[in-house]
Amino acid sequence: MKINLGAGPNWHQSGWHILDYKLQKNEKFKIKGDLNKINLKDKTCEQVFISHTLEHIPHIQIQNVLTEINRIMQKNAVVRILVPNLEKIAKAYVKKDKNFFKKAIDEDHSIRTDLGYGGMLMNFIVSPGQDTILIDRNLKKFIAGYAHLYAYDFDMMKALLKKCGFKSVTKKKFCDSSIPDFRIPCHILGRSKKYRNLNNKFYKRNNLIHTYKNGKYKINFKFSGFDKDPLTSLIIEAKKDKFIKIKKKNNINLSTKNYNNYAFSLLYNKKVKTSLRDKKIKY
Numbered sequence: 023m024k025i026n027l028g029a030g031p032n033w034h035q036s037g038w039h040i041l042d043y044k045l046q047k048n049e050k051f052k053i054k055g056d057l058n059k060i061n062l063k064d065k066t067c068e069q070v071f072i073s074h075t076l077e078h079i080p081h082i083q084i085q086n087v088l089t090e091i092n093r094i095m096q097k098n099a100v101v102r103i104l105v106p107n108l109e110k111i112a113k114a115y116v117k118k119d120k121n122f123f124k125k126a127i128d129e130d131h132s133i134r135t136d137l138g139y140g141g142m143l144m145n146f147i148v149s150p151g152q153d154t155i156l157i158d159r160n161l162k163k164f165i166a167g168y169a170h171l172y173a174y175d176f177d178m179m180k181a182l183l184k185k186c187g188f189k190s191v192t193k194k195k196f197c198d199s200s201i202p203d204f205r206i207p208c209h210i211l212g213r214s215k216k217y218r219n220l221n222n223k224f225y226k227r228n229n230l231i232h233t234y235k236n237g238k239y240k241i242n243f244k245f246s247g248f249d250k251d252p253l254t255s256l257i258i259e260a261k262k263d264k265f266i267k268i269k270k271k272n273n274i275n276l277s278t279k280n281y282n283n284y285a286f287s288l289l290y291n292k293k294v295k296t297s298l299r300d301k302k303i304k305y
Contacts, residue, residue, distance in 0.1 A: 028075030088186040107256035109175040189263035196252040208250035
């Protein structure tokens with residue numbers, strides 16, 4: 023099996039499956055699911071693609087997610103990963119590179135510009151969305167929904183992938199791969215496969231509908247292909263070496279080595295734990 027994780031319901035590539043929590047139900051080549059617990063058997067996939075999805079995962083869960091991806095992959099299978107390139111974007115911020123951010127906005131028209139270079143940098147790290155809900159500590163008030171929650175450079179991703187049983191972790195150029203499918207850029211299904219920034223100007227020029235209203239997207243086309251956003255994307259390929267099962271007591275998420283255990287400190291508060299149980303929220 024070949025699978026695109028987090029592709030969304032409007033993506034299609036011949037011979038590929040998709041997994042996404044936004045799907046209404048399981049269909050042919052479409053699997054409704056969550057990256058923390060992928061509904062596939064061990065060693066199912068020969069190729070995995072995951073584009074601009076890992077930055078939406080809370081960083082304390084990232085090792086769990088990468089371990090799940092490893093679990094469903096065959097030995098020596100390849101995963102190709104795209105995330106915002108923290109190092110490149112941060113360097114542009116430090117240099118106050120106006121030309122870089124002008125081009126970045128052309129890639130992603132949702133980038134916030136009213137707070138200057140700092141605001142544009144932070145948009146790649148933390149951004150509004152519908153993937154994670156922030157609620158106050160009393161579990162009574164909705165604060166906001168978030169999309170991006172973290173950002174990575176190559177060294178960070180390489181370290182995480184190696185911890186999770188991957189090898190041959192390599193930085194790749196746009197559409198550069200030994201796998202033919204991964205040389206096909208993201209494009210509109212049924213149209214030219216030449217890469218173009220898929221922004222509002224492109225949709226309007228080509229009479230395509232891509233609008234958002236009342237919490238829902240209206241889209242009258244499908245995406246296909248793989249790599250996108252060549253300016254701001256960090257692109258990585260890695261191979262499965264072995265499966266490393268995470269034991270809860272040794273889980274990096276609870277380790278004092280990286281301070282993440284503090285994220286769970288509220289669970290020592292009896293009132294918080296009681297509220298979670300009363301509202302049937304898992305922890």
